[in-house]
Amino acid sequence: MAENKKIAKELVEAIGGMENIQSVAHCATRLRFMVNDKEQIDQEAVENVNKVKGAFFNSGQYQVILGTGTVNQIYDEVDKLGVNATDKSEQSKSAAKDKNALQRAIRTLGDVFVPIIPVLVATGLFMGVRGLVMQEQILALFGMTPADISDNFLLFTQILTDTAFVFLPALVAWSTFRVFGGTPIIGLVLGLMLVSPELPNAWDVATEIEPLYFFGFIPVVGYQGAVLPAFFAGILGAKLEQFIRKRVPESLDLIVTPFLTLLVMIIAALFVIGPIFHTVEEYILQGTLAVLNLPFGIAGFLIGGLNQIIVITGVHHIFNLMEIQLLENFGSNPYNAIITSSVAAQGGAALAVGMKTKSNKLKALALPSSFSAFLGITEPAIFGVNLRYVKPFVAGLIGGGVGGFTASILGLKGTGMAITVIPGTLLYLNGQVLQYILVNIIAIVTAFVLTWLFGFSDNERKETEANAENRPS
Incomplete structure (x- = not known):
């Protein structure tokens, strides 16, 4: 579209030209530019470009707000001009160099959890739809009552609403490995090990059964729905994988690296990381409830x-x-x-x-x-x-x-x-x-x-x- 091409050209010029732009990426609503010199940006000219809704520096990036849908079209035109395009995660790593430790930690937390959010959104929608369908007034429109709902139908809805949370540690470990430079599939398997059916189910332990005790004092349970144990196991697992891979001959890497990574990390996760950070999660939850219940x-x-x-x-x-x-x-x-x-x-x-x-x-x-x-x-x-x-x-x-x-x-x-x-x-x-x-x-x-x-x-x-x-x- 000619107008979008014109907008892209005006934006690049207002930001200081091609030579001032290191790279460009985009999210749902904004173009994110990495620039060489902030002083070369003409802020007023940027804000006067058609379709631009605002522009500012944040997280080491010059972010231009365009809105949903529009941003994708303008990004394509900027890319065609020859600006170095990159993905948001890679650009975030570059921008992180200019942040303090707290900002980097928060950005990393976002990089881990944002990719998981869509499936949790879908799960929430499934819960809402099930709540609507199960209301007596809705069922009455079809001449039914809650007693007429079959157990198989309820089981089907539970698959939709429970799966993401049952296997949440697998999703978290996968994403954490991805962000911290490990092999995501190894993280996925490590997370699945934390919810293995061979372990006592975390929800059952909370209500009716005892955990397994190793060495007489270390409680071991499954971590269905847990986040922090999988998150910290993912960080250490990714770093351990990198450490092992650098020291193993290439001919043995395919066998030795995943074997040692999973062996060491499942021991650490079940016996050390899991018990410690599951307790931390409980404190965070209780603190959250205390605030929400004011x-x-x-x-x-x-x-x-x-x-x-x-x-x-x-x-x-x-x-x-x-x-x-x-x-x-x-x-x-x-x-x-x-x-x-x-x-x-x-x-x-x-x-x-x-x-x-x-x-x-x-x-x-x-x-x-x-x-x-x-x-x-x-x-x-x-x-x-x-x-x-x-x-x-x-x-x-x-x-x-x-x-x-x-x-x-x-x-x-x-x-x-x-x-x-x-x-x-x-x-x-x-x-x-x-x-x-x-x-x-x-x-x-x-x-x-x-x-x-x-x-x-x-x-x-x-x-x-x-x-x-x-x-x-």
Whole structure:
């Protein structure tokens, strides 16, 4: 498309030309450039390029927000111009060199868990659909009651809803090996060993049977649904594999390396890593529950109000572990019910800006950005609109807090994770959908009204744009 080709060319020129760009990658909404010299970037020119919703430095990358779908098309055109294209994981490794230890650790945690999230999303949707189908009102439409549901049908639904969590250690170990430079299939097998049917099932041990005891004091169980034991076993396993591979003759590598890696790591995982980090997981879970169970909706107000600030920092993936633990232990996720309000509220604030402004360019930016937020992606609304004028962002935080407070008071809990607002409705089909819609409406309306009344005016817009023009380059 000629327009996208023009946009790509203008972007490259505004970022300093081909010679200033090391590489480009993209995620769901942004182009991510690695550049040689930040000073050569013309920020104003980038932001004035058609379809650009905002641009900023984060995690060592210059990130240009374009939105879902559009980013893929512009990326293809940038690639055609001859810019060195790379994948997001490789670029993240390069960008990580400029981060401190905490930032690198959080980024690594995200690199491990983000690839796993789609199957957990699917599992949550299966749980929601099962909850809908099993409701008495729905069954009555077909002249049935819960007693008419066959055991085989229930078994089928359990396959859909339980498999990802039963074999979660295998997924985590596979992804961890991949990120830390090991052979992913070895990680997969190591993770499967942690949930071997020969071991006492972790859930059965929690209720009715005893674990195996080695040497009289080391409890050994299966680690169905566990995350940290597989994660740390994956890190050590990948490093051990690399260590062994460097010291084994090439002719023996195929046999010796996987044999020694799996032998040493399953012993370490079952007898040392597993017992220690399973206990750590329990403490993390209890701490999470203590926060979520704060009285009078306090947890919902705080989490809903602060969540999008955390998103700006890029460390929000650290909460994936917490959500996985909630789902694995209880089959529900009150955290999702809270953060959906924070996402919806930023969309409500951007919607108010788009409807109130007389600027056609800002209107064309704000309205699609608000819709993107209602689909669960807030970056265009935050970086393209709300943060630029500050007050709409604050209004969105307040709306998120009010919505989160409501979610806590109502005891709202999703059946999955990672999807919010309109798509997230599918996680609340188990009799909670009306409360879920109410929470989102409250968050959107609160943010919208505050932005309309106090958070935005075209006079402030003109002042903000004038200040931006007068900034020293």
